[in-house]
Amino acid sequence: MDFDLALFAAVGFAAQLIDGAIGMGYGVIASSVLVATGLPPAVASAAVHVTKIPTGIASALSHWKFGNIDWAVCRRLILPGIVGGIVGASVIALLPLNVIRPLAALYLGVMGIVVILRAMRWHGFAPVAIDAPKGRPGIVGLFGGLFDSFGGGWGPIVTTSLIMQGRDPRKAVGSANTAEPVVAAVQAAVFSFWLGAATLTTIGSTALAIMIGALLAAPVAAFLVNRLPGRLIAGAVGIVLIGINMPTLIMLIGKLL
Known part of the structure; x- marks a missing residue:
């Protein structure tokens, strides 16, 4: 058990290290690992969102210290993100397990492909000339909160969309990470409402280990x-996500055939 908890702490450390550095990866990595251990996707997602609250606050404080936050963008992400999170968390909590498990694996696997494709277009964090930002952060936050409930996705959707709108990549990462714990707190409350708070306590030690890491x-x-460019790290994240969720997808395809 001690080895398992140490392993989960290492997963939490690696996931947050990647997420804090490139603005994506914590939720999808942690959720994929928990689902791979046999947890129902809704319970895994709920546990991860609970851990996102303190870890997200720590990440936000760190980004604030290094000047990586655009507060105007952050504020415009939060409310739509909450709305999307409430809808998404309710859907995943209420769907039958035999339906949501393959859907979650499919979603997380697709997110791995998305991250790899983003990495192929990523130019790192070297200073570049940035045009006037276009697009609406609120729409980005809405879809980020909605799909994040299915096991992570706030970073891949929100961070990359903000960068594609022409925003400074450092500020995109910092702003997305700062808004995330607020949205995650609401999602955790919704999961607790539908699943029952007692459900989350059954994996309290696992969640705590991930959170500490x-x-x-x-x-x-x-x-x-x-300091670091994002391309290679983001590509590695995508490969890990596909690898973790591939067994479930192969099993699903086998049943369909």
Whole structure:
């Protein structure tokens, strides 16, 4: 058991390190690992969102220290993100397990492909000339909160969309990570309402181990965002996500055939 908890702490550390550095990866990595251990997707997603609250606050404070936050963008992400999170968390909590498990695996696997494709177009965090930002952060936040409930996706959707709108990548990462714990807190409350708070306590030690690892990684990640390019790390995240969820997808395809 001690080894398992140490492993989950390492998962939390790695997931938060990647997420804090490139603005994506924590939710989808942690959820994929928990689902792979046999947890129902809704319970895994609920547990991860609980851990996102303190880890997200730690990440936000670290990004604030390094000046990586655009507060105007952050504020415009939060309310739509909450609305999307409430809808998404309710859907995943109420769908039958035999329906949501393959859907969650499919979604997380697709997110892995999306992250890889984003990485192929990523130009890193080197200073570049940035045009006037276009697009509406609120719409980005809405879809980010909606799909994030299915096991992570806030970062891949919100961070990359903000960058594609022409925003400074450092500010995109910092702003998305700062808005995330607020949205995650509401999602955790919705999951608790539908699943029952007692459900989350059954995996309390696992969630705590992931959270401790992530908290240790948060300040390191905020520092690295000013030092490392994102392409190789993002590509590695995508490969990991596809690998973790591939067995479930292969099993699903086998049943269909």
